Amino acid sequence: MGKKLKVAWVTFACCEDSSILFLELMNDHFFEWKDKLDFKVCRILQKFHKLEDIDVAFIEGAIATKEDDHKVKQIRKASKKVVAIGACACTGMPSAQRNVFDDATKQEIVEVINRFGHLPKVQPLKEVIKVDYEVPGCPMDEKIFLQVLQACLKEFGIE
Ligand code: SF4
Known part of the structure; x- marks a missing residue:
């Protein structure tokens, strides 16, 4: 079996x-990717996962x-490269909407923030x-995703 x-x-x-x-992209790329990608962690495809010795972590x-903060740092430690997937990972928004709530609205959610261990601000990956x-x-x-994946395959000598 190839690398x-x-x-x-x-x-x-x-x-x-x-x-x-x-x-959805797998509809077009499954037979190509099955010989090139080894999924170590991918909850949408499989239960099994092993967070070690990862070449590339795609994080949405x-x-x-x-808890997110702790986990993402573990993923970074276990991965040679990290790719931020989508606007929320790249910029924080729209998931970070509570960061820009007015003071009265922020006050209303204080209990939820404290109770569920939320951070004071929602952060994009690059801030963590x-x-x-x-x-x-x-x-x-x-299109950009496929370009990045291609670049990673090249960088790691898969093709
Ligand atoms: S809101 Fe947009 S950027 Fe954020 S996870 Fe959903 S699709 Fe991705």
Whole structure:
């Protein structure tokens, strides 16, 4: 069996539309990707996951909670490259809408923020960890995603 790119596909605070788009892309690319991609972590495809020795982690969504913060740092440690997927991961928005609430509205959600371990602000990935590539768009721009994936396959000597 040839060398494969070891990938993780992970989501944080988001609507997971880019994950759906990624699944849709498999309609066109499944037979090509099955020989090139080794999914180490991908909740939408499989239960099994092993967060170690990842070549590229694709991360959708923003960082909203203390648990997110801890987990995304673990993913960064286990991955050689990180790709931010979609506007929420790249810029925080629209998942970060509570950051711009007026003071009265912020006051109304204080209890929820404290109770569920939310961070004071929702953050884009690059404010928490080093990001190597970004795929903008809401949901992600498919063309840019395919270009980034191609660049990663080349970089890791898969093709
Ligand atoms: S960028 Fe858009 S599509 Fe992606 S998670 Fe955020 S809201 Fe959903």
